[in-house]
Amino acid sequence: MKSxxxxxxxxxxxxxxxxxIxxxxxxxxxxxxxxxILPLATGLFNFCPAWKLLDVNTRKSTR
Structure with a gap:
């Protein structure tokens, strides 16, 4: 799982x-x-399956 x-x-x-909750x-x-539970889990794990399907990334690039 990539953040x-x-x-x-x-x-x-x-x-x-x-x-x-x-x-x-x-x-x-x-x-x-x-x-x-869903938004809490996605926030804690830094991964959202819906964002993955939609090819969205709100995390800044580390390069």
């Missing part, structure tokens, strides 16, 4: 994922909040 998530994209994914845990938005 394709970086910078602001990574931070946004982690924050949005954590907020959705927190809202699900408190019962504010119901079970749909558990979808926050």
């Amino acid at each position: 394709n998530v970086g910078g602001i994209d990574k931070i946004a994914r982690i924050v949005v994922g954590a907020v959705l 927190l809202l699900a845990l408190t019962g504010t938005i119901g079970v749909w909040g558990w979808i926050g």
Whole structure:
């Protein structure tokens, strides 16, 4: 897996994922909040399968 998530994209994914999970845990938005696992995981692992399929890379080049 080559990293394709970086910078602001990574931070946004982690924050949005954590907020959705927190809202699900408190019962504010119901079970749909558990979808926050996806953005949280992609932010933590720096890899998004959807970005790979669409050939998108938000990570700065290391060359």
